[in-house]
Amino acid sequence: MKLPASLATLTLIAAITGSAFAAEPFDDKFRQLDELLPTPTDTRTASGAPGHAYWQQRADYRIRARLDEAGRAVSGSETVTYHNNSPDTLHYLWVQLDQNMFRADSDNRNISSYPSREAWRTAGANGQTGLQYEAARFLVESRSFDGGFRLAGVTGTDGKPLRYVINKTMMRIDLDQPLKPGARFSFDMAWSFKVPETNVLGRRMGFERFDKEDGNDLFEIAQWYPRMAAYYDAHGWQNKQYLGDGEFTLEFGDYDVELTVPSDHIVAATGELQNPGDVLSAAQRERLEQARTAKQPVIIASQADAEAREKGRATTTKTWRFKASNVRDFAWATSRKFIWDAQGFRKDSTNVLAMSYYPKEGNPLWEKYSTQAIIHTIDQYNKYSFDYPYPVAISVNGPVGGMEYPMISFNGGRPTRDKKTGQLSYSRSTKYGLISVIIHEVGHNYFPMIVNTDERQWTWMDEGINSFMQFLAETAWEDNYPARRGEARNIVDYMKSRNQQPIMTNSESITNRGSNAYAKPATALNVLRETVLGRELFDFAFRTYAERWKFKRPTPADFFRTMEDASGTDLDWFWRGWFYTTDAVDVSVDGISEYTVGTKDPEVEKAWKKARRDAEPISITEQRNKGTLPRRADAHPELKDFYNEHDDFTVTNKDRNKYNETVEGLEDWEKALLKEGRHLYLVDFTNKGGLVTPLILEITLASGKKYVERVPAEVWRYSPKKITKLIITDEPMTSLVQDPYWETADIDQSDNAWPRKPVQSRLELFKSQHEADDMMKDYSEKLKTKDSKEAAKAAEQSIEAGRKVE
Numbered sequence: 001m002k003l004p005a006s007l008a009t010l011t012l013i014a015a016i017t018g019s020a021f022a023a024e025p026f027d028d029k030f031r032q033l034d035e036l037l038p039t040p041t042d043t044r045t046a047s048g049a050p051g052h053a054y055w056q057q058r059a060d061y062r063i064r065a066r067l068d069e070a071g072r073a074v075s076g077s078e079t080v081t082y083h084n085n086s087p088d089t090l091h092y093l094w095v096q097l098d099q100n101m102f103r104a105d106s107d108n109r110n111i112s113s114y115p116s117r118e119a120w121r122t123a124g125a126n127g128q129t130g131l132q133y134e135a136a137r138f139l140v141e142s143r144s145f146d147g148g149f150r151l152a153g154v155t156g157t158d159g160k161p162l163r164y165v166i167n168k169t170m171m172r173i174d175l176d177q178p179l180k181p182g183a184r185f186s187f188d189m190a191w192s193f194k195v196p197e198t199n200v201l202g203r204r205m206g207f208e209r210f211d212k213e214d215g216n217d218l219f220e221i222a223q224w225y226p227r228m229a230a231y232y233d234a235h236g237w238q239n240k241q242y243l244g245d246g247e248f249t250l251e252f253g254d255y256d257v258e259l260t261v262p263s264d265h266i267v268a269a270t271g272e273l274q275n276p277g278d279v280l281s282a283a284q285r286e287r288l289e290q291a292r293t294a295k296q297p298v299i300i301a302s303q304a305d306a307e308a309r310e311k312g313r314a315t316t317t318k319t320w321r322f323k324a325s326n327v328r329d330f331a332w333a334t335s336r337k338f339i340w341d342a343q344g345f346r347k348d349s350t351n352v353l354a355m356s357y358y359p360k361e362g363n364p365l366w367e368k369y370s371t372q373a374i375i376h377t378i379d380q381y382n383k384y385s386f387d388y389p390y391p392v393a394i395s396v397n398g399p400v401g402g403m404e405y406p407m408i409s410f411n412g413g414r415p416t417r418d419k420k421t422g423q424l425s426y427s428r429s430t431k432y433g434l435i436s437v438i439i440h441e442v443g444h445n446y447f448p449m450i451v452n453t454d455e456r457q458w459t460w461m462d463e464g465i466n467s468f469m470q471f472l473a474e475t476a477w478e479d480n481y482p483a484r485r486g487e488a489r490n491i492v493d494y495m496k497s498r499n500q501q502p503i504m505t506n507s508e509s510i511t512n513r514g515s516n517a518y519a520k521p522a523t524a525l526n527v528l529r530e531t532v533l534g535r536e537l538f539d540f541a542f543r544t545y546a547e548r549w550k551f552k553r554p555t556p557a558d559f560f561r562t563m564e565d566a567s568g569t570d571l572d573w574f575w576r577g578w579f580y581t582t583d584a585v586d587v588s589v590d591g592i593s594e595y596t597v598g599t600k601d602p603e604v605e606k607a608w609k610k611a612r613r614d615a616e617p618i619s620i621t622e623q624r625n626k627g628t629l630p631r632r633a634d635a636h637p638e639l640k641d642f643y644n645e646h647d648d649f650t651v652t653n654k655d656r657n658k659y660n661e662t663v664e665g666l667e668d669w670e671k672a673l674l675k676e677g678r679h680l681y682l683v684d685f686t687n688k689g690g691l692v693t694p695l696i697l698e699i700t701l702a703s704g705k706k707y708v709e710r711v712p713a714e715v716w717r718y719s720p721k722k723i724t725k726l727i728i729t730d731e732p733m734t735s736l737v738q739d740p741y742w743e744t745a746d747i748d749q750s751d752n753a754w755p756r757k758p759v760q761s762r763l764e765l766f767k768s769q770h771e772a773d774d775m776m777k778d779y780s781e782k783l784k785t786k787d788s789k790e791a792a793k794a795a796e797q798s799i800e801a802g803r804k805v806e
Helices: 005-017 098-102 117-122 133-144 282-291 303-310 365-384 428-443 460-475 488-495 513-533 535-549 556-567 572-579 602-614 620-625 653-664 668-674 775-780 788-805
Strands: 058-068 073-083 090-096 150-156 163-167 170-179 184-194 206-210 216-221 253-262 266-269 298-301 317-327 332-335 339-347 350-358 392-397 402-405 408-411 587-596 679-687 695-701 706-711 722-729 733-738
Touching (some): 170 184, 253 266, 266 317, 266 392, 303 339, 332 408, 339 365, 350 365, 365 392, 365 428, 365 535, 392 428, 408 428, 460 556, 513 572, 556 572, 587 733, 602 653, 722 733
Parallel strands (some): 058 253, 350 392, 392 408
Antiparallel strands (some): 216 332, 253 317, 298 339, 339 350, 402 408
16 A cells, blocks of 8 residues: 555654654644734734734823922822724723832732742751841831822813722723724823832832932832823733733823922933923033033033032922923933933934933942943944934933833942942942843833833743843943853753743743743844844844834734744744743754665675674684684695685676676766765754754764754654754764754753763862851850950850859
């Protein structure tokens, strides 16, 4: 019975690899993602581009706010104009009240938990339960902090109260009249809130105390006004509660913001300053203008200026006015401690003023690196996505370790001062940590501040993509930059760890954010760029995605589909393995069989067979007989005949005639093939980790020549667990290494080579040390206090008390 072609192919593969494909269900690693991705629509096409009917909402804000420095509080009012660009009639609006996360009864506080009882115990010493001081302080103060919005009123622009319902961090405004497609609705709100101390209560904004230094505060203000929740075609209202990890997705709009602060403060904010004549000195305005064309950062407000301001407390206020167009949020920072520098950057359609604000505690690190890092970020991100469209880009040093908002970011990292010498210094990790966090947070202007992904739903779409872009920018800073995320080798430990979650996990359910939502997707994209697609195809596809979705809201499906559409490559296997599973790359080189093509020439073939026979080991019997065992044929030469001079490897005329007859019947190309003399190797591979991957094979030949053969991942399409690959070489192969450059994140390199390579490590020798309890010694140990007399007295009292007990 003749087998169908496809089944015959599978049968042949099974015969070669020794696999029994019919013995278990076939795990198709290359099946399409159709069952997982949403059906394309007229708003989101099958190519991954916005459809002809794509729409998105808009919200414009006019905000007037005031900082109460002494009370560490912000109060304000806003007018929101909401544009219903959807085809839907809306009967209510949802508004985000993110400050309510800081309420003592918020879900964020109520669901907080320790990882496990074991972790709690091991945090302590000697088997006791343990808790860090900072964690204990958070638990205590989060219950007593009077946080959250206080709404003074929600009214229409006609002054009439609007009906609303507050559900924790969300507020629903019920409309008296339905908001029809194409219509807009304006309403007013007044509110206030206490600013949390960042180092105590945390979460992306707050204030920092400088009580020991100069008694001042530094404020970084975000999530500070009620903001319109997003409403979009793929999700409807994005009104998931703000629990702390899932960040934000918002609507684009125009902002007109006035901020009233003490008159000796300097304010950094989203947008362009509208009234520099009211808040800046003539010298500051002149320096700011010089900075636009300067080749190096220009100091606008110096450290000496800041130190002079720190010594006083203004009793008057100034109002700083900012405007920002087509942004999805607004944040600001203010302090009398700020040093301020700036430098302009112009390239193609980008014309931006890069600015840094930092206290003296940030120098000399910040003055040297911050603004330079901003400009470097924009220069590099422009290469791979689109030209930076905003007029300013700001980096602020304060209590927030790293957080992004349109045109402004909050970044940590400072030098340390030696307590004895007073000398300032910073470590290598502090230096590069600062550069990296600035690249990352400024880079967020592109993803998600312009490519407006839904962070409340998918953390990886902004953090992972941005971490990948950060890696590209870091590598362009200097040789051997200590980048943490992007290289495949850096994700191996996580990929082989237990209790992982797929990248496609909701933001609030991710347990290991750094590895899952930042490092793994960044690594996946780097593997896609370097190993799967190549730089040219990847860069074109990625830039297509960025250009298609700037100032729009893409979903994961839009990204996946665009990358396939623009690269012309089916990547469903890649998205499925890297993003929807916790499989790892682990390919084993199991064995190699060597073959050569027979020439049919008896002179060649019999010589080859003889060489193989001669290469066989001599038996132990023959070794011991040689030279010691007398041979009759040697003693009587007349016993030798034709067969003593000829053996099975002698070429006869019959052999030659048969060869000539065979060759005469061959075509010229068939004759040439027989003379090739190629070496054929069947190499057996096992996919132990489950994640299919391209094979990168470094082959070393007998002459010492090395070359790399790259095999697409589709080699696994018929048998995702075991395959046999045919490799043809011009000369004998002496070794083969799979993934020689560690570019696939293979979690076990020990089985990647043939012949096997020994695993190198160190064996440390040490003496066992067991310190026994010695209560008598501990009891009589000298008590250490600041005053030696008090110490002696305390010791005497302790000894006397002990005697009384005895």
